[in-house]
Amino acid sequence: METSGWRAEFCRLTLTLAFLALILPGTAAMAATGNDARGEQLFTGSRAMTNGGSPCIACHALAGLGTAGRASYGPDLSELYADYEAEGVAAVLESLAFPSMEAIYANRPLTETERLDLTAFFARTAETQTLPTTSLAGLILLGVVIVFALVGLSGLRRFKGARRPLVEQARKERGVIQ
Amino acid sequence: MDIRAQVSSVFHLDKCIGCHTCSIACKNLWTDRRGNEYMWWNNVETKPGTGYPTKWEDQEKYNGGWELVGTQLRLKQGGKAGTIGKIFHNPDLPTIDDYYEPFTYKYEDLTNAPAAKDQPTARPVSMISGEPMKIEAGPNWDDDLSGSNVYAANDPGVIQLTEEEQQQLFAIEKMVMFHLPRICNHCMNAACVASCPSGAIYKRGEDGIVLINQDKCRGWRMCVSACPYKKTYYGWSSGKSEKCILCFPRQEAGEAPACFHSCVGRIRYLGVLLYDADKIEATAMKSDGELAAAQREMILDPFDPQVIAAAREGGLADQVIEAAQNSPVYKFVKQWGIALPLHPEFRTLPMLFYVPPLLPLLSVENNGTQKISDDFFTTLEQARLPLMYLAGLFAGGNQEEIKAVYRRLIAVRIQRRAASVGDLPEAELQNARELSGLDDAALDAIYRMTSLTRIKERIVIPPMLREQAIEAGMDPEEYKQGMGFGSRQAPKRRW
Amino acid sequence: MADMILFGVFPYVALALAIGVGIYRYGFDRYSWSSQSSQFLESKALFWGSIPWHYAILLILIAHFLAFLVPSSWGALLGSPLRLVFLEITGIALGLTTLIALAILIFRRIGNPRISAVTSKVDWLLFASLLLQVATGVYIAISLRWGGAWYVHTVSPWLWSLVKLNPQIDYLANLPGIVQLHAVNAFFLVAIFPFSRLVHVVSVPLGYLGRPYQVVIWYRQRRNDY
Numbered sequence: 001m002e003t004s005g006w007r008a009e010f011c012r013l014t015l016t017l018a019f020l021a022l023i024l025p026g027t028a029a030m031a032a033t034g035n036d037a038r039g040e041q042l043f044t045g046s047r048a049m050t051n052g053g054s055p056c057i058a059c060h061a062l063a064g065l066g067t068a069g070r071a072s073y074g075p076d077l078s079e080l081y082a083d084y085e086a087e088g089v090a091a092v093l094e095s096l097a098f099p100s101m102e103a104i105y106a107n108r109p110l111t112e113t114e115r116l117d118l119t120a121f122f123a124r125t126a127e128t129q130t131l132p133t134t135s136l137a138g139l140i141l142l143g144v145v146i147v148f149a150l151v152g153l154s155g156l157r158r159f160k161g162a163r164r165p166l167v168e169q170a171r172k173e174r175g176v177i178q
Numbered sequence: 179m180d181i182r183a184q185v186s187s188v189f190h191l192d193k194c195i196g197c198h199t200c201s202i203a204c205k206n207l208w209t210d211r212r213g214n215e216y217m218w219w220n221n222v223e224t225k226p227g228t229g230y231p232t233k234w235e236d237q238e239k240y241n242g243g244w245e246l247v248g249t250q251l252r253l254k255q256g257g258k259a260g261t262i263g264k265i266f267h268n269p270d271l272p273t274i275d276d277y278y279e280p281f282t283y284k285y286e287d288l289t290n291a292p293a294a295k296d297q298p299t300a301r302p303v304s305m306i307s308g309e310p311m312k313i314e315a316g317p318n319w320d321d322d323l324s325g326s327n328v329y330a331a332n333d334p335g336v337i338q339l340t341e342e343e344q345q346q347l348f349a350i351e352k353m354v355m356f357h358l359p360r361i362c363n364h365c366m367n368a369a370c371v372a373s374c375p376s377g378a379i380y381k382r383g384e385d386g387i388v389l390i391n392q393d394k395c396r397g398w399r400m401c402v403s404a405c406p407y408k409k410t411y412y413g414w415s416s417g418k419s420e421k422c423i424l425c426f427p428r429q430e431a432g433e434a435p436a437c438f439h440s441c442v443g444r445i446r447y448l449g450v451l452l453y454d455a456d457k458i459e460a461t462a463m464k465s466d467g468e469l470a471a472a473q474r475e476m477i478l479d480p481f482d483p484q485v486i487a488a489a490r491e492g493g494l495a496d497q498v499i500e501a502a503q504n505s506p507v508y509k510f511v512k513q514w515g516i517a518l519p520l521h522p523e524f525r526t527l528p529m530l531f532y533v534p535p536l537l538p539l540l541s542v543e544n545n546g547t548q549k550i551s552d553d554f555f556t557t558l559e560q561a562r563l564p565l566m567y568l569a570g571l572f573a574g575g576n577q578e579e580i581k582a583v584y585r586r587l588i589a590v591r592i593q594r595r596a597a598s599v600g601d602l603p604e605a606e607l608q609n610a611r612e613l614s615g616l617d618d619a620a621l622d623a624i625y626r627m628t629s630l631t632r633i634k635e636r637i638v639i640p641p642m643l644r645e646q647a648i649e650a651g652m653d654p655e656e657y658k659q660g661m662g663f664g665s666r667q668a669p670k671r672r673w
Numbered sequence: 674m675a676d677m678i679l680f681g682v683f684p685y686v687a688l689a690l691a692i693g694v695g696i697y698r699y700g701f702d703r704y705s706w707s708s709q710s711s712q713f714l715e716s717k718a719l720f721w722g723s724i725p726w727h728y729a730i731l732l733i734l735i736a737h738f739l740a741f742l743v744p745s746s747w748g749a750l751l752g753s754p755l756r757l758v759f760l761e762i763t764g765i766a767l768g769l770t771t772l773i774a775l776a777i778l779i780f781r782r783i784g785n786p787r788i789s790a791v792t793s794k795v796d797w798l799l800f801a802s803l804l805l806q807v808a809t810g811v812y813i814a815i816s817l818r819w820g821g822a823w824y825v826h827t828v829s830p831w832l833w834s835l836v837k838l839n840p841q842i843d844y845l846a847n848l849p850g851i852v853q854l855h856a857v858n859a860f861f862l863v864a865i866f867p868f869s870r871l872v873h874v875v876s877v878p879l880g881y882l883g884r885p886y887q888v889v890i891w892y893r894q895r896r897n898d899y
Contacts, residue, residue, distance in 0.1 A: 058822030068754030143766025375878030
């Protein structure tokens with residue numbers, strides 16, 4: 001159920017961007033350009049959005065950010081800039097009218113500066129398009145092993161029974177059959 | 179001085195015949211419910227033996243009781259924060275396999291079996307799961323030295339004896355045993371109280387009875403591991419811990435606790451002791467060998483005017499002080515000095531005292547005739563049990579304590595022989611008397627108390643004064659729930 | 674409508690049950706308030722199940738509550754890629770730990786006849802619900818990354834809207850079904866809390882740290898006026 005919903009949403013995103021891409025090239029170029037460093041901070045969340053919106057990294061993958069840029073909730077944005085150029089990106093950031101984003105950003109829209117900064121950041125990362133493929137599974141399993149190892153260590157001296165070991169021992173030593 | 183009264187007991191081990199009547203009386207009254215089958219608030223062990231649960235005395239294994247860390251008294255199972263950290267799995271908790279899996283038999287198979295060549299049998303089934311099971315143990319598996327090469331040989335007190343002593347102990351002609359009835363000691367420095375994270379376990383101020391508030395118990399089961407005597411039990415069905423309540427509802431009605439009342443050998447004495455609660459901690463920190471004496475030191479003379487005045491000031495009623503003056507326990511422990519606490523080295527200051535067993539005479543085979551041993555009466559040198567073994571049980575390893583008690587018990591025997599038969603030289607009597615440090619009147623009093631007294635002299639219950647406890651206008655039902663066992667609903671799992 | 678009932682009404686019903694029945698049970702049947710520990714009947718498997726389960730689930734719950742109660746601080750904590758990845762790895766590892774531990778505990782209850790005998794119907798329901806909760810949680814954490822970050826801007830505002838008695842179900846209505854299931858099942862657990870052994874979670878005995886070892890209760894007033 002949710003997969004088809006996601007597909008629909010993704011289609012809508014593509015359509016919107018395509019539409020914007022068609023109508024926007026004619027309009028005037030952006031008056032100002034953003035600060036890509038600030039854009040990165042906004043993307044990763046080290047700088048909070050002015051209106052309290054979510055940082056992009058929470059849901060979207062983006063090549064060039066290492067493992068942290070491998071979110072899988074929303075669509076991968078690595079090729080966003082290459083496909084839609086600055087104007088398209090800026091326009092999408094303005095509305096963010098996708099079902100699961102709407103609730104988040106409807107009352108907390110991105111400011112104009114933030115949109116420009118993010119666009120500039122997308123522009124900078126446009127060239128890297130492949131996500132790192134290193135798997136986290138190893139680290140995660142290591143974490144699980146560590147937890148169980150700690151548990152085992154904590155119980156090294158736990159009580160392991162008195163009566164049965166005593167009888168077992170006697171049986172072995174003297175051949176006593178209870 | 180903070181004087182408190184404590185209902186305490188003395189068990190005279192030379193009188194115990196190991197009949198388990200006390201255990202059954204208690205079981206029928208308190209622990210015949212599901213989840214409590216294995217609980218023996220009162221049990222009788224055979225010594226030497228590993229007891230119940232198996233090897234309970236071995237605190238290297240069970241981590242019960244207190245230990246001295248520098249100048250601090252600490253629970254052996256760990257500090258407070260550590261205890262809370264171990265709440266999800268108590269590393270020191272024994273399981274039911276260290277006691278026994280309760281069982282019954284499928285008796286109906288005896289009558290319902292179809293006609294066949296074989297005799298029908300009633301198979302044992304677990305009272306936990308109802309599944310057929312193999313019976314591996316019971317509440318008295320090593321009763322009367324059965325399986326002694328496994329159980330008695332591994333008695334923690336026996337293991338510490340020399341190889342030679344151990345061999346003597348188990349030589350078939352010299353085989354020796356005695357019975358050790360055990361109930362909750364209602365300790366002054368109780369480890370179960372100290373270990374309860376919920377604060378559900380408490381000592382009643384007026385009479386020192388230690389109780390578990392069933393409404394406050396959350397089943398964290400720290401008391402089970404903390405009690406070095408393993409006298410708190412976890413109810414695996416109710417999810418609550420339970421322990422001996424010294425039959426306080428019976429005592430409040432003026433009746434002796436069930437195990438005392440039913441005791442066939444009349445070995446049990448009950449009475450009030452007055453003690454100074456300010457000295458609890460200092461006493462519990464004495465060295466192992468000094469503990470028994472230090473605990474005796476804490477017990478106050480109820481005839482001393484200063485003590486009486488201080489007791490009155492502390493709120494003790496005159497009737498309680500009077501009960502303390504008539505207390506047989508005071509006589510045994512303090513006046514005569516022939517009763518010792520069990521394993522004082524656990525540092526809980528147990529308030530149940532034992533008269534160590536002098537044991538019967540040894541008869542020897544002599545050219546086909548039975549002859550009683552050369553010395554008519556046991557001497558210290560010829561004690562049936564190694565003094566070290568008894569000292570390990572009752573005096574934290576201090577043999578002098580045991581010797582002192584034995585000298586007195588021997589003096590009583592000699593004095594009685596002299597009085598009733600009159601065939602002993604006066605010098606021997608005189609010698610025994612001097613060694614005992616007791617005068618004729620005291621020796622006679624010991625004799626009277628151990629053999630002639632009736633229940634009212636053996637069991638002196640102080641007035642519990644419950645009529646003063648409940649303020650006018652207070653709902654007695656509500657008050658009851660706040661204080662004691664007081665379950666108004668069946669004590670079983672409902673949710 | 675279904676969304677409204679599930680995300681806007683059910684949480685209140687669950688909380689009302691938890692508080693109402695919880696108070697009733699504490700007031701009128703306090704004897705039943707217990708952890709119902711089964712360690713006494715089986716200790717070996719419990720060791721490998723109970724300890725990792727409790728510690729891991731506690732840490733995970735703390736993370737959920739922190740992200741709910743102080744979302745901006747939590748967001749700031751995750752504001753660096755390194756910290757984000759580290760916390761996510763830790764969270765997933767702890768989640769897997771709870772899953773493994775819970776599996777051990779469930780097999781223990783099924784496989785050991787003694788433990789089966791002390792397991793009630795509500796216990797089984799509780800186990801099923803916990804298993805569903807932990808399994809969906811781990812699945813979400815792995816497949817819908819990074820949950821630690823988007824929780825702050827979806828679930829947290831939803832929970833706050835519930836606190837403010839103005840449920841905004843849009844936050845949840847647009848999340849994937851598996852997240853919705855996780856959220857609803859969480860409140861289902863809240864709902865069965867007072868009917869089950871779960872009540873022990875509110876009995877954390879921290880008072881023990883502050884009290885003296887010995888507890889003495891006097892049932893009479895100690896009188897000094899004799």
